[in-house]
Amino acid sequence: GAVVSQHxxxxxxxxxxxxxxxCRSLDFQAxxxxxxxxxxxxxxxxxxxxxxxxxxxxxxGVEKDKFLINHASLxxxxxxxxxxxxxxxxxxICSARDAQGLSPEAFFGxxxxxxxx
Amino acid sequence: xxxxxxxxxxxxxxxxxxxxLSCTYDTxxxxxxxxxxxQPPSRQMILVIRQEAYKQQNATENRFSVNFQKAAKSxxxxxxxxxxxxxxxxxxxxxxxxxxxxxxxxxxxxxQVQP
Numbered sequence: 001g002a003v004v005s006q007h008x009x010x011x012x013x014x015x016x017x018x019x020x021x022x023c024r025s026l027d028f029q030a031x032x033x034x035x036x037x038x039x040x041x042x043x044x045x046x047x048x049x050x051x052x053x054x055x056x057x058x059x060x061g062v063e064k065d066k067f068l069i070n071h072a073s074l075x076x077x078x079x080x081x082x083x084x085x086x087x088x089x090x091x092x093i094c095s096a097r098d099a100q101g102l103s104p105e106a107f108f109g110x111x112x113x114x115x116x117x
Numbered sequence: 118x119x120x121x122x123x124x125x126x127x128x129x130x131x132x133x134x135x136x137x138l139s140c141t142y143d144t145x146x147x148x149x150x151x152x153x154x155x156q157p158p159s160r161q162m163i164l165v166i167r168q169e170a171y172k173q174q175n176a177t178e179n180r181f182s183v184n185f186q187k188a189a190k191s192x193x194x195x196x197x198x199x200x201x202x203x204x205x206x207x208x209x210x211x212x213x214x215x216x217x218x219x220x221x222x223x224x225x226x227x228x229q230v231q232p
Contacts, residue, residue: 032218034219034220038160042224042225043208043222043223043224043225044162044208044220044222045222046219046220046221049219091160093160093162095162095220097218104150104167104169104212105150105152105164105167106212106218106220108161108162110159110160110161111160111161111162
C-alpha cells in the first residue's frame with residue numbers, strides 16, 4: 001500500500017518557539033494532503049486542506065497565521081506551529097490521497113506528538 | 118454538513134467472540150464513501166474496511182464485515198473471531214465522492230478484547 005511518512009514522530013519545544021512537521025508521500029504523488037489534530041481520547045478533527053502550489057484551506061476556528069501550511073511539491077506538505085503555547089500540545093496527523101485517484105482511501109502518516117513546555 | 122455518530126464509547130468482547138460496532142451518519146449526498154479505521158496504541162491510523170455508497174453489497178475483509186444500510190444511514194462493523202490484537206480505538210469515517218474529500222470522523226469506540 002501507499003506510504004505516508006510524517007516527521008518528527010514526537011517533539012518537545014519551549015513556549016514561544018516554532019515547530020515544523022513534515023508529511024511526505026513516499027511512493028505516490030499527492031496534490032492534496034490533510035492535516036488533523038487529535039486531543040487525548042478524542043477523535044481526529046480536520047485543521048486544514050493542503051493543496052500543492054496554492055494556499056491551504058483552513059477549517060473554521062483554525063488560525064492560519066498560527067498553523068502555517070506549505071505544500072511546495074507533490075510529495076511534501078509541512079505544518080509549522082508558530083509561537084507555540086502549551087495549549088497547542090496535541091497529536092497532529094497528516095493524510096494524503098493518490099493524485100491519480102487510484103484508491104479512494106486516504107493514507108495516514110504516523111502522527112506527531114507535540115508537547116510545548 | 119456531514120456528521121458521523123458513534124454511540125458506543127467503549128465495547129468489550131471475549132476473545133474468539135463476535136462484536137458489532139455501530140455508526141450512523143448524516144448526509145444529503147448520494148455518492149460517498151464510508152470507512153472504518155483502527156487506531157492502536159501506536160496511534161497509526163489503519164484502514165480496516167471501506168464501503169462505496171453505490172454498492173449494495175456489504176464489504177468484507179477477512180474477519181471484518183459491515184452492515185451498510187443506506188436508507189437508514191447506518192454503517193456498522195462486525196468483527197468475528199475477535200483477537201487480542203483487535204483491541205484499539207475504532208473510528209467510523211465519511212467522505213464525499215466529489216468536492217471536499219477530507220474525512221469526517223466519528224468520536225470513536227474503544228474496543229477491549231478479554232482473553
